[in-house]
Amino acid sequence: MTEFLVLQPPDKALSVLLENLLPKPEPEVIASAQALGRVTLQEIVAPHPLPAFPRSTVDGYALRAADTHGASETLPAYLSVAGEIPMGAVAALQVNQGQCALIHTGGMLPSGADAVVMVEHTQGTRPGEVEIMRPAAAGENILTVGEDVQPRQVVIPAGVRLRPAEIGGLMALGITQVVVARKPKVGILSSGDELVPPDADPGPAQVRDVNEYTLSALVAEKGGLPVRYGILPDQASLLEQAASQALGECDVVVITAGSSASARDLTAEIINQLGKPGVLVHGVNVRPGKPTILAVCDGKAVIGLPGNPVSALVIASLFVSPLVEALLGLQQARPRPRIPARLTLNLPSQAGREDWIPVKLLAGEGGYQAEPVFGKSNLIFTLSRADGLVRILPDANGLAAGELVEVYLF
Amino acid sequence: MTEFLVLQPPDKALSVLLENLLPKPEPEVIASAQALGRVTLQEIVAPHPLPAFPRSTVDGYALRAADTHGASETLPAYLSVAGEIPMGAVAALQVNQGQCALIHTGGMLPSGADAVVMVEHTQGTRPGEVEIMRPAAAGENILTVGEDVQPRQVVIPAGVRLRPAEIGGLMALGITQVVVARKPKVGILSSGDELVPPDADPGPAQVRDVNEYTLSALVAEKGGLPVRYGILPDQASLLEQAASQALGECDVVVITAGSSASARDLTAEIINQLGKPGVLVHGVNVRPGKPTILAVCDGKAVIGLPGNPVSALVIASLFVSPLVEALLGLQQARPRPRIPARLTLNLPSQAGREDWIPVKLLAGEGGYQAEPVFGKSNLIFTLSRADGLVRILPDANGLAAGELVEVYLF
Numbered sequence: 001m002t003e004f005l006v007l008q009p010p011d012k013a014l015s016v017l018l019e020n021l022l023p024k025p026e027p028e029v030i031a032s033a034q035a036l037g038r039v040t041l042q043e044i045v046a047p048h049p050l051p052a053f054p055r056s057t058v059d060g061y062a063l064r065a066a067d068t069h070g071a072s073e074t075l076p077a078y079l080s081v082a083g084e085i086p087m088g089a090v091a092a093l094q095v096n097q098g099q100c101a102l103i104h105t106g107g108m109l110p111s112g113a114d115a116v117v118m119v120e121h122t123q124g125t126r127p128g129e130v131e132i133m134r135p136a137a138a139g140e141n142i143l144t145v146g147e148d149v150q151p152r153q154v155v156i157p158a159g160v161r162l163r164p165a166e167i168g169g170l171m172a173l174g175i176t177q178v179v180v181a182r183k184p185k186v187g188i189l190s191s192g193d194e195l196v197p198p199d200a201d202p203g204p205a206q207v208r209d210v211n212e213y214t215l216s217a218l219v220a221e222k223g224g225l226p227v228r229y230g231i232l233p234d235q236a237s238l239l240e241q242a243a244s245q246a247l248g249e250c251d252v253v254v255i256t257a258g259s260s261a262s263a264r265d266l267t268a269e270i271i272n273q274l275g276k277p278g279v280l281v282h283g284v285n286v287r288p289g290k291p292t293i294l295a296v297c298d299g300k301a302v303i304g305l306p307g308n309p310v311s312a313l314v315i316a317s318l319f320v321s322p323l324v325e326a327l328l329g330l331q332q333a334r335p336r337p338r339i340p341a342r343l344t345l346n347l348p349s350q351a352g353r354e355d356w357i358p359v360k361l362l363a364g365e366g367g368y369q370a371e372p373v374f375g376k377s378n379l380i381f382t383l384s385r386a387d388g389l390v391r392i393l394p395d396a397n398g399l400a401a402g403e404l405v406e407v408y409l410f
Numbered sequence: 411m412t413e414f415l416v417l418q419p420p421d422k423a424l425s426v427l428l429e430n431l432l433p434k435p436e437p438e439v440i441a442s443a444q445a446l447g448r449v450t451l452q453e454i455v456a457p458h459p460l461p462a463f464p465r466s467t468v469d470g471y472a473l474r475a476a477d478t479h480g481a482s483e484t485l486p487a488y489l490s491v492a493g494e495i496p497m498g499a500v501a502a503l504q505v506n507q508g509q510c511a512l513i514h515t516g517g518m519l520p521s522g523a524d525a526v527v528m529v530e531h532t533q534g535t536r537p538g539e540v541e542i543m544r545p546a547a548a549g550e551n552i553l554t555v556g557e558d559v560q561p562r563q564v565v566i567p568a569g570v571r572l573r574p575a576e577i578g579g580l581m582a583l584g585i586t587q588v589v590v591a592r593k594p595k596v597g598i599l600s601s602g603d604e605l606v607p608p609d610a611d612p613g614p615a616q617v618r619d620v621n622e623y624t625l626s627a628l629v630a631e632k633g634g635l636p637v638r639y640g641i642l643p644d645q646a647s648l649l650e651q652a653a654s655q656a657l658g659e660c661d662v663v664v665i666t667a668g669s670s671a672s673a674r675d676l677t678a679e680i681i682n683q684l685g686k687p688g689v690l691v692h693g694v695n696v697r698p699g700k701p702t703i704l705a706v707c708d709g710k711a712v713i714g715l716p717g718n719p720v721s722a723l724v725i726a727s728l729f730v731s732p733l734v735e736a737l738l739g740l741q742q743a744r745p746r747p748r749i750p751a752r753l754t755l756n757l758p759s760q761a762g763r764e765d766w767i768p769v770k771l772l773a774g775e776g777g778y779q780a781e782p783v784f785g786k787s788n789l790i791f792t793l794s795r796a797d798g799l800v801r802i803l804p805d806a807n808g809l810a811a812g813e814l815v816e817v818y819l820f
Contacts, residue, residue, distance in 0.1 A: 032608075036627045050789060053614055059671050087644065087673075088604035090614045104672070106604055106717070108615035119671075148789040155791055163820060164627035165793035168620035168719055171608035172790050194498035194516055198442075198581035204463055204500045205518035210578035217446045217574035234497070261469050261529075262514070263497075307516070309578055335771055335778065335797070337747030337819055361745055368745065379460060379558040380582050381565055383575035387745070409747055410573060 007285040009394060010318050010354055016280050017294040017319070018326055021301050025181035025329035032170040035162050037223055038180035039328040044156035046173055049146030054109040056085075058141045061122055061130060062113035063100035065138040076123070076131035085110055100130060109142055116141035149173070159331025161223070183225040184327035186320070187246030187253045188215050191232045191239050192263065192307055210380050211256040211305070211312045218316050224252075224324040234263045240270045247274055247300055251327055254320060256305045256312050257291075264291045267304040271295045274302060285394065286354045289315035309380040314356050314389065317410060338406040339388065341368035347390070348398040358386035359407055370407050383410075417695040419804060420728050420764055426690050427704040427729070428736055431711050435591035435739035442580040445572045447633055448590035449738040454566035456583055459556030464519040466495075468551045471532055471540060472523035473510035475548040486533070486541035495520055510540060519552055526551035559583070569741025571633070593635040594737035596730070597656030597663045598625050601642045601649050601673065602717055620790050621666040621715070621722045628726050634662075634734040644673045650680045657684055657710055661737055664730060666715045666722050667701075674701045677714040681705045684712060695804065696764045699725035719790040724766050724799065727820060748816040749798065751778035757800070758808040768796035769817055780817050793820075 008016065027041050056062065063079060071077035079100040083093045085107040095101055095112035103109070103116055115136040123131040149155055155173070156166055162180075170178060188211075195209040196202050209231050216226035229246050232239045239255075246253045253274075257267040272278040275297030284292040288311035293304030301323055305312040341361055349355045359370040370390060375382030388407040392399055399405060418426065437451050466472060473489060481487035493503045494512040505511055505522035513519070513526055525546040533541040559565055565583065566576055572590075580588060598621075605619040606612050619641050626636035639656050642649045649665075656663045663684075667677040682688040685707030694702040698721035703714030711733055715722040751771055759765045769780040783796045798817040802809055809815060 033623055033626070036630060050791075051617070052612065086615075087602065088613070088616050106602075106617070149791060156794060163794070164624040164631065164723060165790060165796075165820070167627045168624035168723070168790040169794045171620040171623045172618055172719070174608055174611070174618055176609045192497065192516075198584055199586045201584070202462065203498070205496075206498050207461070207516070208582055208584055210581040213443055213581045214574040214578035216443070217577045220446060221574065309582070313574060313578070335749045335773075335819070337749070339745050339748065340750055363745075375558065380575060380578040381460075381559060384566060384573070384579045386575075409745070410575070 007283040007290065008281050010284055010286045013281045013284050013292070013294055014319060014322060017296065017301060017323070020277065020280055020296045023326040025327060027179050028182040029177055029179055032167060032176050032178045035178050035180060036164065036167060038162055039223065039330050040156055040158050040160045040162065041179045041181050041329055043154045043158045044170065044175060044178070046149045046151055046153045046155050047175070048173070049151050050149035050172060051143050051145060051147065054145060055143045056103045056105060056107050056109060056116045056141060057143055058116055058118045059105050060103060060116045060118040060141065061100040061132070062095060062103045062110050062116050063132070063136065064095060064097060064113060065115040065136045065140065067098060068117065068132050068135045071132050071135050073133045076133045079130055079132055081128050081130055100132070114138045157331065159329050161330060181328040183223060184252060184324055185227055185250040186219045186224045186324065187227045187229055187250035188212050188219070189229045189232055189242055189246060189253070189255045191234055191255060191257055191267065193234050195231045197231060210309050211307070214309060214313050214380065215254055215256070215316055215320065218313065218320065219324060222321045222324040223328050234266060236266060236270060239266070240273060243270055243274055243302070247297060247302065251300060252323060253300070253302045254305060254316070255302070256307050263307070264304070268293055271297065271302050271304060274298070275300070285352065286315070286318070286356065288356070289318070292319065294319065310358070310375070310382050313383060337409045339368055339409065340404055341370035341407050343390070343399055343401055343403050343405055344369050344371045346398060346401050347372060347392060349392040349396060351397050352394050354394045355392040356389045357392065358383055359388060359390050360385060361387040361407060368407070370405055417693045417700065418691050420694055420696045423691045423694045423702070423704055424729060424732060427706065427711060427733070430687065430690055430706045433736040435737060437589050438592040439587055439589055442577060442586050442588045445580070445588050445590060446574065446577060448572055449633065449740050450566055450568050450570045450572065451589045451591050451739055453564045453568045454580065454585060454588070456559045456561055456563045456565050457585070458583070459561050460559040460582060461553050461555060461557065464555060465553045466513045466515060466517050466519060466526045466551060467553055468526055468528045469515050470513060470526045470528040470551065471510040471542070472505060472513045472520055472526050473542070473546065474505065474507060474523060475525040475546045475550065477508060478527065478542050478545045481542050481545050483543045486543045489540055489542055491538050491540055510542070524548045567741065569739045571740060591738040593633060594662060594734055595637055595660040596629045596634045596734065597637045597639055597660035598622050598629070599639045599642055599649070599652055599656060599663070599665045601644055601665060601667055601677065603644050605641045607641060620719050621717065624719060624723050624790065625664055625666070625726055625730065628723065628730065629734060632731045632734040633738050644676060646676060646680060649676070650683060653680055653684055653712070657707060657712065661710060662733060663710070663712045664715060664726070665712070666717050673717070674714070678703050681707065681712050681714060684708070685710070695762065696725070696728070696766065698766070699728070702729065704729065720768070720792050723793060747819045749778055749819065750814055751780035751817050753800070753809055753811050753813050753815055754779050754781045756808060756811050757782060757802060759802040759806060761807050762804050764804045765802040766799045767802065768793055769798060769800050770795060771797040771817060778817070780815055
């Protein structure tokens with residue numbers, strides 16, 4: 001058992017977790033049409049070139065470039081129209097010297113032609129004849145075979161989260177099935193003697209559990225499969241039994257501890273009994289969320305979060321989200337969305353500690369303003385009033401009003 | 411039938427559409443636990459206060475503030491410990507003058523106490539007695555009833571897209587069912603004689619349809635329900651029949667036209683026959699996507715998109731996405747995620763037209779660089795190589811290399 005009782009900076013703490021876990025995404029084959037938001041596990045290779053035939057990129061006339069040399073508005077080239085290129089079929093016609101063919105955008109270049117002149121640069125005078133008023137270079141307004149994608153070219157690397165554009169790319173190549181990472185199962189347990197389920201009527205000293213639901217939603221949003229294990233009392237044997245079951249059934253276990261120091265210590269003890277090496281990080285130098293626990297138990301990640309709903313959700317976005325992404329094999333995480341804004345207030349902070357402050361964005365003339373949302377109790381509504389979080393780095397004593405900050409949307 | 415043949419600026423075009431449509435979201439009641447990403451249709455009102463009982467915000471001793479007046483490290487106040495406050499239950503004990511009770515974070519304040527002193531500022535000396543080394547003010551480290559949320563307070567306005575934080579807020583109040591906007595059904599038709607389905611083997615002049623799939627994914631991502639109506643030939647009667655069926659079954663119909671000018675004109679004619687007032691905007695001053703059609707037919711929106719996959723997806727993000735959000739009743743759209751970055755190249759642009767350029771983000775020491783991704787044919791892989799879009803406003807002649815731009819992620 002390796003245990004660091006020193007507070008770790010958040011970035012370092014995450015590295016320690018991932019280095020000890022060595023996440024291995026598992027494959028699943030699904031329909032490409034259903035693959036939005038899933039992560040590729042293998043690189044996608046083009047089975048054939050795109051375009052697969054030479055195509056016009058404009059509406060106009062397919063012709064031989066040599067026939068247009070010197071053509072101008074005052075001295076146009078006169079070509080006879082051999083016919084119209086049908087969409088979706090190979091033209092029967094052939095473009096010979098002195099001839100051209102009407103072609104539409106995306107149409108297949110007819111045999112004999114080597115360029116297309118846009119319809120705007122032509123003029124019809126007599127039936128069956130067209131005046132070409134500009135010279136064309138060979139290859140102009142044409143896409144040649146493979147100009148977009150070469151056969152066996154890697155078009156989507158492994159570890160990419162599929163967006164609408166990638167779904168379209170797969171379809172363009174006829175790849176209607178795709179190997180993606182299986183959604184990692186994240187077991188979520190709430191412990192605390194004061195907790196009751198959301199549909200219960202709490203007694204005088206009881207509160208409803210929200211962490212199971214905020215964390216499930218976060219996990220689902222990041223592409224994991226949340227599994228709720230319910231509420232457990234602060235009692236070692238029951239908590240250990242439930243955590244052990246969750247560890248057997250899931251890829252990750254997340255335990256939110258009761259809010260008191262003793263409840264948090266209990267969580268650490270239980271995690272250490274779940275498997276080796278056990279707790280790797282106990283205490284992270286971040287506010288909110290100092291009492292965070294990161295562990296690996298027999299090859300699976302176990303995370304202990306503070307019971308306070310705001311702390312639990314902020315810390316989950318720092319540790320659970322990147323963990324889910326690592327288990328999905330996400331290689332090319334796109335930048336975390338953020339909005340530049342100016343702070344409305346001074347935000348003092350303790351040097352040496354990283355702070356995450358919920359802020360509301362206010363649209364103004366000179367761009368956005370970021371107004372800190374404070375809540376004495378860090379109730380979950382503090383976060384629901386906020387648009388995102390501002391990070392205060394550990395080497396700062398705070399941020400000044402008017403300072404330009406980046407607001408990480410959540 | 412109102413038809414503007416002048417090119418409209420994109421913002422103006424969207425306004426014209428929405429003003430003629432007057433979107434009316436429809437209600438649906440769902441479980442709050444399943445409501446991630448859905449949009450509230452009514453304001454959420456707190457049925458009771460939060461907290462519902464006075465709570466300690468720290469681990470420490472609940473006491474009477476008056477008993478700690480003048481207490482210091484050298485001259486502590488000595489109080490007798492009346493007991494420990496259990497979590498989740500009302501304490502049987504009462505804190506009288508000269509007494510205190512051990513309390514945990516979130517515990518219910520016992521009768522008689524009016525403040526809590528943190529355990530760090532106390533010292534145990536003899537059993538049953540504790541030294542208080544700091545004076546406490548009445549109300550210190552305590553949350554009173556309703557301090558977070560008052561009864562009948564609006565905690566989530568109507569028209570808000572629910573994130574994990576809001577799901578938690580609903581649970582905290584015991585609101586396990588929520589009224590959200592029904593997902594608007596968006597019927598998607600692809601027209602083009604050259605198109606075949608993605609699982610088909612295209613003939614020599616054919617291409618696979620991708621627009622039905624990219625647009626379905628985009629609609630799903632924004633919270634709509636895509637319905638695919640398949641591929642239709644560029645033939646008025648069949649296209650009109652399919653569009654009319656889609657209009658009967660869906661809230662919105664999106665038709666991607668063939669790439670040629672004649673195919674696009676056909677789409678406009680058909681849309682005008684679907685219902686009144688018909689085409690409102692034909693032609694938008696934006697690149698890519700000039701031939702966009704926006705229409706309202708008998709109270710439903712119909713959008714004609716260019717057939718080119720890149721244009722179709724970019725234009726859909728400008729018109730279909732905000733339309734879906736309007737039909738969801740989204741009032742407080744959060745800022746569109748963007749990343750500040752410096753351009754790697756000059757981007758010339760035609761003044762008077764709005765341009766959207768796909769860019770790839772490169773992480774560097776001084777922040778991100780935005781590298782334009784060009785593709786001669788605007789194949790869908792142009793977009794899959796990009797992280798987002800840079801907008802060139804119509805009053806600009808372009809953007810200079812090194813300029814700081816905002817990259818809208820997609």
